[in-house]
Amino acid sequence: xxxxxIALLLTLGLQALAPSILAQSTPGGTVIxxxxxxxxxxxxxxxTTLSNTVTTTVANVAGISITPDAxxxxxxxxxxxxxxxxxxxxxxxxxxxxxxxxxxGSSFRAVTTxxxxxxxxxxxxxxxxxxxISAGDTDILTNGADVTSANVAQGGTLIVLVELTxxxxxxxxxxxxxxxxxxxxxxANLSANEVRxxxxxxxxxxxxxxxxxxxxxxxxxxxVLTKTVPAGPVALGSNIAYSLSLAxxxxxxxxxxxxxxxxxxxxxxxxxxxxxxxxxxxxxxxxSAPAGYVVVYTLAGLTTxxxxxxxxxxxxxxxTVTRLGFFAAGGSLAAASNAGPFTFSVIITTTNATSPxxxxxxxxxxxxxxxxxxxxxxxAVANVGDQNADFTEGAAPGNVDGDGIVQLTLLIQxxxxxxxxxxxxxxxxxxxxxxxxxxxxxxxxxxxxxxATTAPDTLTFTNSLQNSGNANDTFRIxxxxxPGGFTVSVxxxxxxxxxxxxxxxxxxxxxxxxxxxxxxxxxNVTAPSGTTVLQGYTTVLQAxxxxxxxxxxxxxxxxxxxxxxxxxxxxxDNTTGVGGPLDPVPGAEIRYDIAYLNVANSASGSGNATLTxxxxxxxxxxxxxxxxxxxxxxxxxxxxxxxTVTNNAPLxxxxxxxxxxxxxxxxxxxxxxxxxx
Amino acid sequence: xxxxxxxGWVWAAGPEIKIQLQGSYKPADRTQVxxxxxxxxxxxAPGDRLLYNLEIANQGDREARNPVAFGxxxxxxxxxxxxxxxxxxxxxxxxxxxxxxxxxxxxxxTLGKDGKPQTVPAPVGRYTTVRWMWNSVLPAGAQARVSYQxxxx
Numbered sequence: 001x002x003x004x005x006i007a008l009l010l011t012l013g014l015q016a017l018a019p020s021i022l023a024q025s026t027p028g029g030t031v032i033x034x035x036x037x038x039x040x041x042x043x044x045x046x047x048t049t050l051s052n053t054v055t056t057t058v059a060n061v062a063g064i065s066i067t068p069d070a071x072x073x074x075x076x077x078x079x080x081x082x083x084x085x086x087x088x089x090x091x092x093x094x095x096x097x098x099x100x101x102x103x104x105g106s107s108f109r110a111v112t113t114x115x116x117x118x119x120x121x122x123x124x125x126x127x128x129x130x131x132x133i134s135a136g137d138t139d140i141l142t143n144g145a146d147v148t149s150a151n152v153a154q155g156g157t158l159i160v161l162v163e164l165t166x167x168x169x170x171x172x173x174x175x176x177x178x179x180x181x182x183x184x185x186x187x188a189n190l191s192a193n194e195v196r197x198x199x200x201x202x203x204x205x206x207x208x209x210x211x212x213x214x215x216x217x218x219x220x221x222x223x224v225l226t227k228t229v230p231a232g233p234v235a236l237g238s239n240i241a242y243s244l245s246l247a248x249x250x251x252x253x254x255x256x257x258x259x260x261x262x263x264x265x266x267x268x269x270x271x272x273x274x275x276x277x278x279x280x281x282x283x284x285x286x287x288s289a290p291a292g293y294v295v296v297y298t299l300a301g302l303t304t305x306x307x308x309x310x311x312x313x314x315x316x317x318x319x320t321v322t323r324l325g326f327f328a329a330g331g332s333l334a335a336a337s338n339a340g341p342f343t344f345s346v347i348i349t350t351t352n353a354t355s356p357x358x359x360x361x362x363x364x365x366x367x368x369x370x371x372x373x374x375x376x377x378x379x380a381v382a383n384v385g386d387q388n389a390d391f392t393e394g395a396a397p398g399n400v401d402g403d404g405i406v407q408l409t410l411l412i413q414x415x416x417x418x419x420x421x422x423x424x425x426x427x428x429x430x431x432x433x434x435x436x437x438x439x440x441x442x443x444x445x446x447x448x449x450x451x452a453t454t455a456p457d458t459l460t461f462t463n464s465l466q467n468s469g470n471a472n473d474t475f476r477i478x479x480x481x482x483p484g485g486f487t488v489s490v491x492x493x494x495x496x497x498x499x500x501x502x503x504x505x506x507x508x509x510x511x512x513x514x515x516x517x518x519x520x521x522x523x524n525v526t527a528p529s530g531t532t533v534l535q536g537y538t539t540v541l542q543a544x545x546x547x548x549x550x551x552x553x554x555x556x557x558x559x560x561x562x563x564x565x566x567x568x569x570x571x572x573d574n575t576t577g578v579g580g581p582l583d584p585v586p587g588a589e590i591r592y593d594i595a596y597l598n599v600a601n602s603a604s605g606s607g608n609a610t611l612t613x614x615x616x617x618x619x620x621x622x623x624x625x626x627x628x629x630x631x632x633x634x635x636x637x638x639x640x641x642x643x644t645v646t647n648n649a650p651l652x653x654x655x656x657x658x659x660x661x662x663x664x665x666x667x668x669x670x671x672x673x674x675x676x677x
Numbered sequence: 678x679x680x681x682x683x684x685g686w687v688w689a690a691g692p693e694i695k696i697q698l699q700g701s702y703k704p705a706d707r708t709q710v711x712x713x714x715x716x717x718x719x720x721x722a723p724g725d726r727l728l729y730n731l732e733i734a735n736q737g738d739r740e741a742r743n744p745v746a747f748g749x750x751x752x753x754x755x756x757x758x759x760x761x762x763x764x765x766x767x768x769x770x771x772x773x774x775x776x777x778x779x780x781x782x783x784x785x786x787t788l789g790k791d792g793k794p795q796t797v798p799a800p801v802g803r804y805t806t807v808r809w810m811w812n813s814v815l816p817a818g819a820q821a822r823v824s825y826q827x828x829x830x
Contacts, residue, residue, distance in 0.1 A: 025723040026753035026830045032721070034751045036731045038696040040741035040815065051698035051731065058753060058829060059720040094723055203722055 025094040027154055028060030028202070062202035063092030064099060066181055066195060066211030073178075073213050077220040077252060078170040079369045081121070082163060085178045086131055087211045089158040089195070098198040099149040099158055101125075105141035107180060107195045108162055114174035116217050117167040125149055126159035133161055148198055172219035172251070181210035221335070222250035222382035223375035225271065225363040225404075232356065232410035236470060239282060239347050240409050244326075245340030246271055246333065246363050249382055254333040254365035257372055261296060261311045261327060268329040270296075271342055272306035273361035274322060274389055278350030281318040287344035289326045295344075296325040302390040306362055333365065348411070352515050353471040356408035360389040376404025413471040415545025417513075419553045420607060425466035425518055427555070427607025436538075436556035437461050437609035438600045438664070444533030444562025451533055453561055458526040461557040462494070465521065465543055467513035474512045474546040477521070479503040481540035485528040486559070488539050494522045504539075510546075525559045533561040534599055563600040564613045564662060569593045589636060590629070590674050594618055594657070596642075597667040616643070616659035618670050623653055633674030642668030692741035692817065697732045705828075725829045727754060734820035741815040747776065748807040748825050756804040760826035766813050767823075772806040773799045779808050 026032070036051040067088050076083050091097050101107045110118045123141035124133050127150075140147045140160070152158055162178055181195040188196035188206035196208035228243040246269070248254050256268040271293075275281050287295045299320055300309035311325055326342045333339055348357060361377045362385055376385030376393060384398025393403040420427035420435045427435035443457035467473050479488045482504040490509040491500035500522075501509045513519045525539050537559040545551040574581050574588035584590060596618060600611035620638075622630030635652035638645050643659035657670035701712035705724030712728050713719075721727065731748055735741045750756045761769050770779040783799040807825050815821060 030753045032727070032751045032753050032829065034698065034700065034727075034729060034749055036696055036698045036729070036749065037747045038694050038731075038733045038745060039747075040692060040694050040735075040744045042692050042737075042739060043742050046743075047692075047694070049694050049696050051696040054698050054700035054715060054729065055717075056700065056702065056715045056719045056721050056727070059722045061722045203720070 025061065025063075025092070025154065026058045028058055028093075028095040030058040032056050032058060058094065060095045060199070060202040061093050061204055062095070062097060062197045062199060062207045064097075064195070064197050064207050064209045065090040065092045065185070066209040068213055069184070069211055071211070071213040073215040075216045075218040075251070076166050076170075076176065077218055077368055078166055079168045079220070079367075079371060081165040081369070083166060083215070084132070085162040085164065085213045085215075086126075087160045087162070087180045087213070089152075089160060091152040091154055091156050091197075093197065093202060093207070094154050095199065095202065096151050096153050098151060100196050100198050101140040101147045101149070101160075102193060102195075103143055103145050103147075105143075106193050107140070109179045109182075109193055110164065111177040111179065112174060114171045114217075116170035116174035116176055118164045118176060119167070120162065121165055122161070122163040124161050126161050129159055131159065131161070133163060137161070166217065170217045172217055174217040175214055176217060177212055177214045179210065179212045181208060183208055184210040218251040220250050220252050220367040220369065221248050221254035221333070221365060221373060223247070223254060223333075223363050223365055223373055224249050224380060224382045225361055225375045225377040227359065227361055227377035227407060229359055229407035230409050232408075233412040234348070234409060235412045236348055236351060236353055239345050240276075240279065240357060241285070241345045242273070242343065242359060243340070244271060244273065244342040244361055244377065245338055246342075247338045248333040248335055250367070251335050252368040253335055254367060254373065256328070256331060257307065257364050257366055259307065259311060259327065259364075260309070261329070262313055263310070266327075266329050268327050269331050269333055269339075270306065270328075270364045271326040271361060272364070272389070273324050273344070273359070274302055274391070275324060275346060276357045276359050277391060278348060278352075278355075278357055279346035280349050281321045281324060282345040282347050283315070283318050285343075285345050287324055287342075289342055290339055292331050293326045293328045293339065293342070296327045297321050298323045298325065302388070305388040307364065307387065351470065353411035353413045354515055356410045358391050358406040358408050360391060360393055360404050360406045362387060362389045378405025378407050411471070413473075413547040414469050415471070415473045415547030415551050416467075416469040417473075417475050417543040417545055417551070417553045418466040418468050419541060419543040419555045420464055421555065421609035422462035422520060423464055424607035424609075425464040428605030429603050429608055430605065433554040434556060435605065435608050436558050436601060436603070437463065438536065438558045438560060438563070438611040439609075440560040440563045440600070440611055441527065443527065443531070444560075447533045447562065449534050449565050449567065452530045453527065453533060455529050456526055457531075457561065458524055459559050461523040461525060462520055463523055463541060463555060463557070464518050465511060465513060466518040467515055469545060469547055470515065471547055472512070472514050474510050475543040476546070477503060477509045477511060478507070478542050478544070479539055480542050480554075481538065483527075483537040483539065483559070485531070486537060486539065487526045488557075489524045490541075491522045491524065492519075494520065500524060523557050525557055527559055527561060531561050534563065534565045536560050536563075536599065536601060558601060560600055560611060563598060563611050564616060565597045565599050566618065567595045567597075569595070584676055586676050588676050590633060590676055592620065592629075592672045592674075594620060594670040594672075595667065596659075596662070596670070598662045598664050600664040602663070602665040610664045612664065613662035614660065616662050618657040618659070620655045620670065620672050621653065629674060633676055636673040636675050638672045640668060640670045642666070645670070691737045692735050692739045692815070693737035694741050694744065694815065695734050695736050696746065697734070699730045699732070701728045701730075702726065703728070721829050723829050726757065727827050727829065728824060729827070730822060730824045732820055732822045733815065735815045735817050738817050740817055744811045744815040744821070746809045746821075746823055748809075748823070750804050750806060750827055754827035754829050755802040756807065757826040757828050758801045760824070761807045762809070762823035762825065766811060768810045768812065770808050770810075771804045772808065773803045774805065776806045776808075779806075
């Protein structure tokens with residue numbers, strides 16, 4: 001009976017009788033007979049008299065009531081199957097009648113909101129009134145034609161059961177309204193979705209009614225695993241303490257999944273946390289779990305999902321543990337509740353501070369409809385995870401990429417560089433900041449000491465840069481000292497595709513070097529025309545760490561436009577008695593001293609690239625212009641302080657001093673003694 | 678209720694009351710606003726109201742003392758509260774046991790929520806008879822009219 005019908009009765013002033021009338025309508029065909037009576041007396045005797053009889057017949061009246069109206073069923077959840085909605089149909093007429101249901105379940109409809117959809121799995125007349133669907137019930141869903149019920153006596157009831165499955169995408173807060181029939185308490189209009197009486201003889205014809213039941217979709221168990229991770233930076237070798245908590249933000253309790261624990265299957269809730277790469281699990285402080293949970297361990301590699309791993313409550317050697325777990329055997333997590341804290345610590349074992357220490361954990365349970373649910377830490381998105389936290393999950397939340405977020409603890413990065421000669425970044429001179437590379441240019445060839453070059457000239461130095469810090473780093477190469485008029489450029493990859501960059505005058509080049517690696521680069525030093533020969537010109541190169549600004553190392557690239565200086569002098573030794581002792585008179589001795597000096601730098605440390613003159617040959621030719629002493633002197637002696645001396649005897653006019661190697665700073669003298677003719 | 682002399686009645690020795698019952702109905706669906714007399718083929722439906730008019734007439738030659746009229750509530754109907762004719766010289770009461778006992782406000786005993794018997798007012802649906810008792814005589818040739826309504830269950 002709908003609200004309109006109730007309102008009508010109220011309007012008619014029948015409220016007191018309405019329920020009883022509906023429940024106990026006088027059967028059609030009943031003859032209502034009435035005869036009054038009266039009594040009186042004449043003062044002595046009493047008399048009774050009867051009236052005439054008035055009769056009327058009760059007509060057949062059809063009626064159907066479908067309840068509930070605006071009924072409310074218990075809340076449902078996404079993915080729930082076998083959800084029953086029960087309607088009671090009452091024959092509110094005053095005759096035995098039948099109820100008709102439209103073909104193919106058309107008398108039933110579901111109106112949903114949001115993302116919720118449903119599938120009608122069964123729809124029956126509950127013949128045995130068991131409030132459950134059983135074999136003898138009458139199917140009114142799959143029938144291809146209208147279904148007429150068995151006789152329903154006046155006041156009799158019929159139960160209709162509608163069974164639904166809620167789709168997996170249903171969202172908490174959505175509603176689901178189930179309608180049986182399409183119009184409330186009216187004459188049947190033979191519409192598409194009606195439920196009506198069948199008998200056409202009643203004075204009010206056939207009747208139809210509408211019942212409806214609403215259920216709200218609530219969130220099933222919704223796991224949100226939260227992890228507290230220190231942001232750092234922390235030093236290599238230090239400890240990191242982690243803490244986790246597991247919340248069920250849903251409206252239903254979470255149950256356990258089956259895991260292999262201590263050699264056999266056990267059902268429970270598991271929080272699984274892989275030991276971060278570059279760390280070891282610590283025994284002290286010991287891992288701790290809240291009441292109801294035990295600490296479990298596994299040695300399974302991260303390619304094995306936690307659900308397939310073998311867990312033990314006995315701790316193996318901690319350095320071998322791949323994952324730490326917290327297991328609640330047989331446990332459940334009530335709706336809107338939390339478990340935790342779950343805590344453990346690791347020690348950082350990596351020596352490379354380049355990458356932060358990442359951490360992410362999994363939680364596993366079942367929801368109220370028996371489906372496995374999981375969540376990964378790092379975001380607030382419930383029930384989203386890839387079920388195997390292995391640090392590949394990235395930084396996007398679960399609603400974006402379907403997994404959690406790897407939370408990072410930064411490591412303290414200590415930058416350090418060694419910059420030095422080719423292949424010897426750690427070279428040391430007096431310090432490791434004045435190691436050097438000496439290179440000589442041919443621009444000084446043929447020029448006497450003190451002379452100047454007549455054209456610019458470039459020397460290419462190769463320098464080696466080693467990352468001696470604790471993380472990958474990028475180093476800025478500058479030239480804080482450049483000789484006047486010189487230009488210096490650095491080519492970070494030598495003959496590679498990268499162009500050289502001018503660093504003299506304040507420029508720089510950034511070179512990335514992995515931890516412990518050495519990178520070679522070339523430095524082009526160009527001396528201008530007019531550079532005085534036979535001396536060194538120092539360019540200081542500096543590498544500065546980006547990880548630790550202010551941390552630098554230097555080397556020196558020394559440009560030599562020639563590095564063996566040759567100086568010739570002569571001396572007259574006159575002992576003939578004719579003239580003075582220094583007069584070049586016949587019979588006096590004339591001595592030529594040819595002094596040679598390697599002007600390059602000598603090193604006090606190691607690893608420096610020095611200049612040694614190899615196969616030095618000094619020739620003194622008495623006939624080569626402007627020399628002419630070959631014809632005016634005779635040989636007396638030829639000696640040298642370094643190497644060997646040869647001549648072209650018996651002419652004795654050409655002398656050679658061969659020095660196999662003249663080290664930096666080394667010198668020698670080639671002396672030729674002659675007698676003046 | 679007025680008592681009146683009626684010249685049409687036949688006089689008899691002593692008081693002699695004749696009682697006439699007339700019924701009419703009005704459907705519950707209000708498609709009919711006036712009472713319609715019940716005919717032999719009239720059909721009513723649950724919820725319809727029936728109006729019964731009783732007329733007692735003293736056709737004797739002497740006054741009738743202690744006149745009482747009884748209006749049964751027919752099976753398949755229920756008395757409609759407040760519809761029995763009232764009057765200053767009439768006592769109206771009701772029976773819920775087929776006329777064995779009467780009361781202006783019938784009660785019956787039932788078990789309360791506490792499991793103990795308790796007396797509660799009887800709903801009008803349990804009424805079986807309406808009784809009118811005049812506290813005056815009905816003179817010879819006089820008549821009286823009362824009425825009540827029932828509703829088809």
